Amino acid sequence: MSNLATWFNPSLQVMQRAKGRSAVAAAxxxxxxxxxxxxxxxxxxxxxxxxxxxxxxxxxxxLKLGMEDIGTLWNAAEKAENRKNSAVARELMVPLPHEWTDEQRLMCVRGLSEMLVSRYCVAVMASIHRPSEGDNDHVHIMFTTREVDSQMNFGKKTRILDDMKTGEVSKLREEVCRVVNEHAKANGSGWYVYAGKFSDVDASHIPTKHIPINSTQEFRELMEVENKEIVEARTELKRIMTESQEVTSQLNLALEAIATEAKKEPIAPIIEPVVPSTEVINGVPEWVATSSPFSEPTPPKPTPKKIQDVKADSSPSPLSISLNYRHAYQEVRKAYTKRNEVRDIARAWIEELKELEDDPPSPGARIFSKVVKGLGLRDTVSIYEEKIAKAHEQLARCKKHDERLTAIINDPERKRKYFEWQQWPEHRIRVADYEATLPDAPRRYPNLLANSRNNPSPTSPQPEPLNSEPWNNVANKQQFDYSDSPYYIADEPK
Incomplete structure (x- = not known):
């Protein structure tokens, strides 16, 4: 199966005068x-x-257009609209693969632009951008909200893109995916884009949360922590599902083999034990006297009284135990680091609440706000209350994350494995030896391996100095108290 481009998220927006947008400025x-x-x-x-x-x-x-017609086109688009809240342009922003060449990206953009022209009879301007940092290649495709003829006369509105009930926006997204996939196939790319939910194609896909462009720095940092956890969980879920499929396949093969063998060789019946007779006839044992005269007398072989079930040793191997200890150690360390990040964000929100409470709106501003609200406008008091409510919401979110991470750190079983991994070098040596056998795997703990092999001590643990352990600091033994500030309200803001 081709590679699913999970970064693909084309967005369609409308530029409106009511929001202070201008088609000329955007162009x-x-x-x-x-x-x-x-x-x-x-x-x-x-x-x-x-x-x-x-x-x-x-x-x-x-309609022949060149670079010199950019101003002419969008000034005409502005003049075609007379209302103060008119929609003057639409913009479709599409990510482009960084692995493609400039020529391949340009051909794909031309295909998208020609699709819009033929589908809606509009004029289109496509600008390809490549930021100086990162690999975020993308294209801004601006097109008119009205049909345009060959003399650049603006006709009727393309209302079909305004009514969500028609489903045209979803159809447009499917057309964008179709064009991009055709160019990907022509370029020999081993991936494709999909217009629906990624979970329909990949069962292990967990979507990340969208971060609004106007988010505050604190909110953005908190959402980035959440999205990072989602990406890590997505990889772990895919690994677990792959291993589960492999185990299921092996189990099915084993069951088929057992069924085949059962058909070939029927199970022998349980035979009661035969005990040789001890009677003597004319000085000869009974089993000799009753045997055939044409064959050597053979004493009967005693059978076991019952058949014992042989159970396979299901105890885990030493390597599995060591890998399990390391995994628990990494979980605790990661949770400890993330909890510190969350608590730093929570402290910042508490400080912001304190600043807001120290500078409340004046009584005159509250009286004026009632008049402004009657006119349907936003006022300073409403903005102030929104900031207070947002701070409370973020603190509640931080508290939820803190409790979850603290539960991971204080889990008794994880803590026991954590210290086992820290104190016994045999686990680290065993894991390092195993990883050294993997292809292109770097060798870990070189100093530990050298010292441990020269001076082995298999019977006594070798404790190492612990740096900033989650349980060393007295302040970290208790959960972060979000209610230590009088500006935090535990209940959800109304």
């Missing part, structure tokens, strides 16, 4: 050019902006 930013917005008489200069690769214009049949 200047995405094409990194200088444009003049004739409607509001404002100039937008983004010629020094980095990360721009290329920009191309596409129109309906007969």
């Amino acid at each position: 200047a930013y995405r094409s990194c050019t200088f444009l003049h917005d004739e409607r509001v008489d404002i100039q937008h200069d983004y010629r020094k902006k980095g990360g721009h690769v290329s920009t191309e214009l596409f129109g309906v049949e007969g």
